[in-house]
Amino acid sequence: MTAIFLFDAVRTPRGKGRPGGALSGLTPHELVGQLVSALGSRCGEAALHDVASLTLGCVGQVGAQGGQLALVSKLHANLPTNMTSRTLNNYCVSGLTATRVAALEATATSDNRLRLAGGVEMMSIVPFLADHAHYYDDPATARALRYVPVPLSADLMATMEGISREALDTVTVRSHQRAARAWAKGPLEEVIPVRGPDGTVLLAQDESVRPDTSMSSLARLAPAFEQMGAQGFDDVMLTARPELSAIEHVHTVAHCPPIADGAALVLLGSRQAGSAVGLKPRAVIRAATEASADPVLQLTAGFAAMEAALIEAGLRLDDIDRIEFMEAFAATPVKFERDYAPDLAKVNPEGGHLAMGHPMGASGAILLTTLLAGLERDGGTLGLAVLHGGSGVGAAMIIERV
Secondary structure, eight states: OOOOEEEEEEEOOOEESSTTSTTTTSOHHHHHHHHHHHHHHHHOHHHHHTOOEEEEEOSOOSGGGOSOHHHHHHHHTTOOTTOEEEEEOBTBTHHHHHHHHHHHHHHHOSSOOOEEEEEEEETTTSOTTTTOOHHHHOHHHHHHTTOOOHHHHHHHHHHHHTOOHHHHHHHHHHHHHHHHHHHHTOOOTTBOOEEOTTSOEEESSOSSOOTTOOHHHHHTOOOOOHHHIIIIIHHHHHHHOTTOSOOOOOOOGGGSOOBEEEEEEEEEEOHHHHHHTTOOOSEEEEEEEEEEOOTTTOTTHHHHHHHHHHHHHTOOGGGOSEEEEOOSSTHHHHHHHHHHOOOGGGBSTTOOHHHHOBOGGGHHHHHHHHHHHHHHHHTOSEEEEEEEETTTEEEEEEEEEO
């Protein structure tokens, strides 16, 4: 199979995903357009003029994110007319799925052209569940299909695993402190400052990081999801897990990744496709996998995808130099540490989602972008990105610097 390489990857800072957030006055296609411009400056306009396709992940495909957002973004960015485009939704792993789809497309064709892939989500203007799917809004359908809001599944995981409030607080504090230290060192080369129409910088670093987060500040917060569970969702979970007598609601709002605005783009293709436009590869994709798991427990499919990726690449977790692990609620990193005992210095060394936020359709591409640049900062060779999504979807990718 043709080896697929990463030639560059950029992301926006993550803004607070609410009205008044630093990016909330822009549109999703404007975010993508600014990343396209940045790639043009970094890689040369000739590289973009020969790109075969743009694949974007986006979860809330309504309103400002409707109308086939990848196509809208292509038109806004003045990308070539003959470039194909597609927008896909695979919940919170969409950005990594988009990258995997583009890589598979590149291996399946003989055109030897580059691809753009990534994701975007503007939760300040298209809120969570804004599509009002029957799956979410109709109680009978939700119960029949075992739909449970994801934060409640995080509480289910904590209940099943006996995860304490102290453990949740610990991983949350670490995420914020690591992110704050990373940004205190100066700009990250993969993060493109977002500008307004007049050229003013609106946001240059992730907006939700709280450097003053501490065990004592988190201890003052109350669990947030007991009332939601009482609306019938606890019953769905207890029916699925009859060995449990009750759900222990332990997650607070601080244990949830903040809703966010953001985007990321990756430029990828064969070595020959890059050489044709004067680009040298930075990394090669060693494995790209997806998995599905229990739709009620939900946040376990990323672990299955990770294990499959390691098998595909012929590696052990100890071989990996850097891991970007999606902190999909605080219970998931706690479970990762307990079950796999990774070297914590290698896991999210510059902070994670609990600090920097979760722009759903973009998160997979953001973690991959951070992984590529972070490996270069660390002098590492092998990197792993792991993501979890609602209703039991997961994805993982292993890259190797070249």
